[in-house]
Amino acid sequence: MERAHAGGAATFDVTDPATGAVVGTVADHGPHSALQALGEAHDAFPSWSATPPRRRSEILTGAHRGMIAAKDRLAALIVAENGKSRADAEAEVGYAAEFFRWYAEEAVRIPGHFGTAPGGGVRNVVSRAPVGVAALITPWNFPAAMATRKLAPALAAGCTAVLKPAAETPLTALAIEEILLEAGVPEGAVRVVPTTAAAPVVSAWIADRRVRKLSFTGSTGVGRTLLSQCADRVLNTSMELGGNAPFVVAEDADIDAAVQGAMIAKFRNSGQACTAANRFYVHRRVADAFVERFGRAVEALKVGPGEQGADIGPVISERQADGIRSLVESAVADGARVAHRAEVSPDLPRTFVAPTVLTGVAPDAAVVREEVFGPVAPVLVWEDEDELVEQANATEYGLASYVYAGSADAAMRIGERLEAGMVGINRGLVSDPSAPFGGVKQSGLGREGADLGLDEYLEPTYFSVAWS
Ligand SMILES: NC(=O)C1=CN([C@@H]2O[C@H](COP(=O)(O)OP(=O)(O)OC[C@H]3O[C@@H](n4cnc5c(N)ncnc54)[C@H](OP(=O)(O)O)[C@@H]3O)[C@@H](O)[C@H]2O)C=CC1
Numbered sequence: 001m002e003r004a005h006a007g008g009a010a011t012f013d014v015t016d017p018a019t020g021a022v023v024g025t026v027a028d029h030g031p032h033s034a035l036q037a038l039g040e041a042h043d044a045f046p047s048w049s050a051t052p053p054r055r056r057s058e059i060l061t062g063a064h065r066g067m068i069a070a071k072d073r074l075a076a077l078i079v080a081e082n083g084k085s086r087a088d089a090e091a092e093v094g095y096a097a098e099f100f101r102w103y104a105e106e107a108v109r110i111p112g113h114f115g116t117a118p119g120g121g122v123r124n125v126v127s128r129a130p131v132g133v134a135a136l137i138t139p140w141n142f143p144a145a146m147a148t149r150k151l152a153p154a155l156a157a158g159c160t161a162v163l164k165p166a167a168e169t170p171l172t173a174l175a176i177e178e179i180l181l182e183a184g185v186p187e188g189a190v191r192v193v194p195t196t197a198a199a200p201v202v203s204a205w206i207a208d209r210r211v212r213k214l215s216f217t218g219s220t221g222v223g224r225t226l227l228s229q230c231a232d233r234v235l236n237t238s239m240e241l242g243g244n245a246p247f248v249v250a251e252d253a254d255i256d257a258a259v260q261g262a263m264i265a266k267f268r269n270s271g272q273a274c275t276a277a278n279r280f281y282v283h284r285r286v287a288d289a290f291v292e293r294f295g296r297a298v299e300a301l302k303v304g305p306g307e308q309g310a311d312i313g314p315v316i317s318e319r320q321a322d323g324i325r326s327l328v329e330s331a332v333a334d335g336a337r338v339a340h341r342a343e344v345s346p347d348l349p350r351t352f353v354a355p356t357v358l359t360g361v362a363p364d365a366a367v368v369r370e371e372v373f374g375p376v377a378p379v380l381v382w383e384d385e386d387e388l389v390e391q392a393n394a395t396e397y398g399l400a401s402y403v404y405a406g407s408a409d410a411a412m413r414i415g416e417r418l419e420a421g422m423v424g425i426n427r428g429l430v431s432d433p434s435a436p437f438g439g440v441k442q443s444g445l446g447r448e449g450a451d452l453g454l455d456e457y458l459e460p461t462y463f464s465v466a467w468s
């Protein structure tokens with residue numbers, strides 16, 4: 001599985017987090033070749049933005065088909081470079097491809113506005129134009145979906161793009177670039193630029209006047225740094241940052257359904273998602289039943305390499321694994337109890353972390369306050385709804401939250417009080433290309449998916465037309 005890409009002699013290896021084996025080698029772009037790629041995207045912009053929406057739509061439809069046809073190959077690449085289970089990888093390919101289909105349908109329906117100014121004699125005409133060349137920065141946790149969630153609306157809007165994938169997972173993004181070219185995206189309109197020098201490459205793009213848009217998915221810390229760099233040029237930005245999702249179980253919830261939702265919300269992608277349930281608030285009356293059933297489901301999880309039928313693969317790196325373990329150790333040192341834990345063979349490398357349920361966790365424990373990004377579920381007990389809401393909102397993050405309740409009234413009442421851009425009501429999965437994905441507070445700016453995701457790549461122009 002080897003991919004190289006024009007862009008200079010330097011290369012870097014991509015490794016499998018399940019084994020440490022090298023699974024690919026790619027060009028390592030520095031700022032110079034990254035700016036050349038930007039030049040290509042800039043040159044391609046006039047023609048792509050003038051391409052009829054119907055044709056752009058057909059090309060995106062072709063990209064959707066191309067991804068579905070390449071599902072096995074793409075899933076294998078994702079497992080190899082990210083480590084997730086084969087089932088998670090296949091689900092990701094379907095989810096990622098769907099962004100192309102959704103935005104193929106949106107490309108031909110970009111709305112405008114025609115209205116009469118209240119004073120009369122003037123018509124307000126509003127049209128929307130592509131913002132220009134977009135620089136897209138993606139993380140390693142969803143190597144396909146994070147790329148298509150940005151590329152699809154950018155291309156639908158008429159933008160061209162340079163995309164920097166995470167250094168851990170460039171192979172999937174390169175495969176998607178090829179699929180786009182095969183579907184008819186012109187040479188240069190999309191350039192994937194792997195690098196081990198993220199900061200200088202991205203800074204060079206941000207400083208370059210040809211870039212008119214930055215869309216970033218990753219940690220809040222890096223997002224903050226990029227926002228301050230973008231301030232110098234007042235660059236249009238979209239930011240999908242970290243999360244710390246509360247998962248609330250009310251006393252009248254269907255416990256089996258809540259456990260099923262919790263398994264998805266917590267263990268999809270081994271917990272490495274910004275939408276992952278980070279802390280569980282379970283009503284005292286149902287806490288024992290929930291922990292017992294949730295614990296049984298967790299203990300049944302099979303941990304192992306993604307291609308060997310495991311439910312839970314490795315996390316992305318030893319550093320990440322050590323960080324997750326130390327959150328568990330510090331919670332236990334402060335009185336928490338490991339109530340349930342899945343088995344991990346001692347023969348597996350250190351990147352494999354045991355899925356764990358913690359009880360008796362202090363509300364201000366680091367495992368509750370910080371984004372765990374791993375398969376660990378701290379469970380806290382609540383009784384008073386005001387206190388629950390206060391604790392759930394006591395975070396700078398505001399991305400996703402989840403509520404399980406028996407009555408729609410209770411579910412919506414609690415859901416509306418949670419500070420989050422997305423609320424799963426009796427569902428453990430909120431991600432959907434047809435819905436606006438994004439957060440409030442320090443979880444980000446802007447939305448991806450749905451019609452709002454397209455808006456991020458369009459600028460309104462208002463024509464004030466004398467018209468008697
Ligand atoms: N919201 C989300 O989806 C994600 C959140 N996270 C959170 O962040 C933590 C750390 O993960 P990590 O991978 O380090 O996330 P980062 O935020 O560091 O990485 C995300 C992307 O930003 C790039 N990047 C990193 N530093 C810079 C920089 N200074 N300038 C420009 N680009 C940069 C990375 O490139 P490169 O890979 O080459 O460093 C990658 O493409 C996780 O534990 C998790 O809590 C992580 C990933 C996704």
Ligand SMILES: O=C(O)CCCC(=O)O
Binds near residue numbers: 141142218274275
């Ligand atoms: O962690 C992320 O930013 C990706 C969330 C995956 C999803 O879309 O559900």
